[in-house]
């Protein structure tokens with residue numbers, strides 16, 4: 049954390065924004081309603097902030113979201129000289145003020161300008177999709193890291209890597225950072241010599257205008273299934289799809305998984321702003337669309353997939369695909385047929401970013417993602433998997449893959465569902481468990497302000513008890529202990545939903561949690577002793 053502060057200082061020391069530039073930018077985007085410019089206030093800022101706790105002298109303060117006037121007062125006390133908001137704020141009297149139609153859009157534009165439009169100095173690859181964003185981003189990053197001699201940044205749900213030094217790696221708070229943080233981190237990346245950036249773009253990022261005005265070199269649409277629909281996220285599926293599709297509107301080159309649901313709608317969105325020669329589609333070799341779809345550029349075929357690795361072939365099918373020269377056999381140490389699809393997306397985007405076939409092969413062969421399909425083989429209690437599967441689609445993909453690999457194994461799953469979001473996941477877990485599990489331990493997973501017991505009971509209500517033996521154990525560690533203890537040597541134990549998370553979100557507090565894998569290893573050691 050310390051180094052980020054040092055970098056922040058290095059990065060922002062030379063930054064300044066004139067009020068005239070702010071006004072021009074806001075006017076260009078029809079966002080400015082009114083300015084208040086007291087003659088006593090110097091007409092420029094040398095810092096920007098949206099959090100009073102981080103506000104500094106001579107700064108511009110953005111009043112957004114669940115804002116309280118006390119935050120502006122706090123910022124002013126620290127030397128903020130201007131604020132931007134959607135309406136005038138009485139406690140800001142005496143400060144310069146920019147009243148705007150949409151504070152989130154305005155903040156994104158001003159942040160990009162303040163940090164000197166760092167995006168123009170980066171080749172940016174962005175992923176969206178209900179599932180696979182993090183995995184594909186890690187795959188792509190690991191390939192490009194080698195291909196660019198460690199000059200590729202990564203902004204993912206798990207980590208942000210803003211420079212080549214080990215100290216320039218931080219845990220993420222959001223999948224896609226707030227716009228100000230995003231442009232700040234891009235600036236640091238550019239100043240640290242980064243030439244490429246791989247990032248995840250969530251649907252919320254578009255909903256909340258965190259990436260407003262940002263153009264990507266390559267935008268990838270992986271897949272979409274109902275998720276993130278609820279009071280704090282999207283009102284309905286149409287809104288979710290609309291927000292996700294915006295990535296393609298804002299990308300110079302679009303890459304689309306042709307097996308995604310709503311393919312034709314998604315392709316039309318891409319086609320609205322990109323010519324067909326800039327749109328690449330990929331699908332499995334045996335994929336047979338049930339309705340006419342645009343030409344598929346790449347096909348891939350699984351050659352060998354087991355519980356620890358997979359090998360697949362990639363074939364170009366069009367002239368533009370052939371030009372990338374990435375046909376061939378690839379190997380992954382991450383199991384799961386769905387990961388082949390993520391790897392194809394990574395191979396394509398890395399190729400578009402300048403990586404050569406051999407570099408892609410070498411990068412993918414070594415690629416690894418924290419908390420995604422991590423396995424632990426035990427002597428007496430089968431094979432354990434820690435995986436971030438946390439909705440119906442991912443749980444189905446995971447469990448059907450494992451069942452296909454070991455049809456006779458007993459499948460034991462430990463899972464919970466978060467509170468205050470993704471409520472549809474509860475029914476989804478019930479359905480997937482009924483389809484694929486023999487035994488389920490329902491437990492806590494970021495219960496937030498809800499009762500974890502009530503959430504577990506809701507999942508349970510969607511399980512067919514003739515097919516699955518269910519135990520509710522809210523203490524996650526005890527649930528994992530019971531699941532492992534009940535597994536025989538040839539069984540499969542899946543610890544789902546938390547991946548590499550080192551906390552449980554309980555009543556607004558990130559409560560430290562050792563991670564599923566750390567707990568599993570400790571339990572296995574204890575059982576073997």
Ligand SMILES: CC(=O)N[C@H]1[C@@H](OP(=O)(O)OP(=O)(O)OC[C@H]2O[C@@H](n3ccc(=O)[nH]c3=O)[C@H](O)[C@@H]2O)O[C@H](CO)[C@@H](O)[C@@H]1O[C@H](C)C(=O)N[C@@H](C)C(=O)N[C@H](CCC(=O)O)C(=O)O
Pocket residue numbers: 098099100101111112113114115116119221222223224225226250251252253256276280281
């Ligand atoms: C609903 C939503 O998107 N909320 C986000 C939003 O909150 P907000 O603007 O209301 O901010 P707030 O934290 O309530 O506080 C209000 C304002 O007062 C400021 N403040 C607060 C306290 C103080 O002392 N001083 C002060 O100035 C805050 O910095 C903020 O600017 O802006 C905050 C950062 O500025 C985010 O942390 C917060 O994300 C919440 C926590 C969140 O979890 N969002 C999820 C739904 C999300 O975005 N998820 C997606 C992934 C989903 C997917 O996989 O598709 C993501 O991209 O991460």
Ligand SMILES: Nc1ncnc2c1ncn2[C@@H]1O[C@H](COP(=O)(O)OP(=O)(O)OP(=O)(O)O)[C@@H](O)[C@H]1O
Pocket residue numbers: 177178179180181182183184205223270271386387389390419420421435436437438441442443445446
């Ligand atoms: N292409 C895919 N299709 C279906 N399921 C997938 C795919 N890729 C990964 N998964 C499953 O989804 C889980 C989450 O994967 P990943 O973290 O890469 O997705 P994500 O899009 O970043 O998810 P989230 O938005 O929930 O953070 C994995 O642990 C795996 O079980």
